[in-house]
Amino acid sequence: MACTYTRTVRMTAGACVVSALIATCVMLQPASAKSDNLRVITDGNWEEILTGEWMIEFFAPWCPACQQLQPVWNEFAEWGEDLGVNIAKVDVTEQPGLSGRFIITALPTIYHCKDGVFRRYQGARSKDDFLSFIGEKKWQSIEPVSSWFGPSSFLMNAMSALFKLSMFIRHCHNYLTEQLGVPVWGSYGIFALATLISGLVLGLILVFIADFAFPSRRFAPDYHYRKLPAGQVRLLQQLEDEQEADGEEEDDDDDYGGKTEEWRRADGADALRRRGVGVPEEDT
Numbered sequence: 001m002a003c004t005y006t007r008t009v010r011m012t013a014g015a016c017v018v019s020a021l022i023a024t025c026v027m028l029q030p031a032s033a034k035s036d037n038l039r040v041i042t043d044g045n046w047e048e049i050l051t052g053e054w055m056i057e058f059f060a061p062w063c064p065a066c067q068q069l070q071p072v073w074n075e076f077a078e079w080g081e082d083l084g085v086n087i088a089k090v091d092v093t094e095q096p097g098l099s100g101r102f103i104i105t106a107l108p109t110i111y112h113c114k115d116g117v118f119r120r121y122q123g124a125r126s127k128d129d130f131l132s133f134i135g136e137k138k139w140q141s142i143e144p145v146s147s148w149f150g151p152s153s154f155l156m157n158a159m160s161a162l163f164k165l166s167m168f169i170r171h172c173h174n175y176l177t178e179q180l181g182v183p184v185w186g187s188y189g190i191f192a193l194a195t196l197i198s199g200l201v202l203g204l205i206l207v208f209i210a211d212f213a214f215p216s217r218r219f220a221p222d223y224h225y226r227k228l229p230a231g232q233v234r235l236l237q238q239l240e241d242e243q244e245a246d247g248e249e250e251d252d253d254d255d256y257g258g259k260t261e262e263w264r265r266a267d268g269a270d271a272l273r274r275r276g277v278g279v280p281e282e283d284t
Contacts, residue, residue: 038077039088043097043160049088050152054113055080055121055130057089058099063107069125076130083134100163101151116152118145 041049041056049056057073059066077087092099092107102111102118110121112133119142123129133139148155169191176182176190 037080037087038074039086041088041090041095041098043095043164046098046101046151049086049113050116052115053085053134054111055085055087055134056111056113058092058102058104058107058109058111059089060091060093060107062093066108069108072125072127072130075127079127079131083131085134096163096167097160098151101156101160103149103156103159112139112142114139116150118150119143120145 055076057069059070061067073087073089080087090098092104098104102109108125110125112119112121119139121133121139121142123133123138147153150156173187173191176187177184182190
């Protein structure tokens with residue numbers, strides 16, 4: 001009897017182990033399928049959503065509303081293949097660039113995308129509502145996001161870079177204060193000094209570019225003439241013409257020891273002064 005009881009206990013224990021293994025496999029299979037249906041979008045692969053139809057959830061792990069929506073969103077993701085739509089999620093704490101690219105101001109935020117055209121979902125957040133939104137194409141009644149504010153526009157690229165820069169500054173601040181033990185005011189001082197230096201360097205570069213593209217008028221040959229009245233400019237030009245004519249006749253003036261040239265220059269200067277004050281020249 002004792003041997004029979006021991007054998008029965010061993011068979012029962014073996015059956016329990018086999019049943020536990022089967023149950024574990026069954027429980028793990030839906031989880032793996034669920035993870036395959038729910039895509040994760042990052043700054044590196046976000047351009048994939050520009051092709052096909054997508055439903056994208058922007059969430060944060062610390063957000064209570066996001067935590068409440070997550071089971072529903074996972075159930076909705078299981079229907080993605082049947083509906084022909086890609087279900088995805090974005091963690092804004094890990095992807096600050098996408099947070100700026102889509103201007104996420106509230107959590108959770110859901111976007112619908114169809115071949116690069118984005119619409120913001122603002123309906124109820126149950127699985128049936130999501131299924132009817134896709135199955136009945138209710139997204140067609142929603143006005144799409146303007147191309148100016150589309151995630152691939154120049155403006156949103158700049159906004160994404162700004163959000164990345166802000167996150168980088170935050171990480172640097174945490175590293176200085178927590179790892180290196182720098183006081184908070186010291187960290188602020190370092191960033192203020194870095195901002196001042198970068199502003200000066202950028203301003204200097206812009207000045208060089210402006211001078212190269214649009215040279216200053218002071219280097220133009222007729223800059224000084226432009227600053228004088230038109231009458232004085234004509235008088236100066238006449239005087240220069242007379243001096244050039246005198247230079248052509250300097251060979252003839254060599255016989256008189258250069259006195260003729262001096263007389264003409266003095267006479268030309270005297271005539272210029274008379275014309276400047278409006279006195280008529282006397283007949284000689």
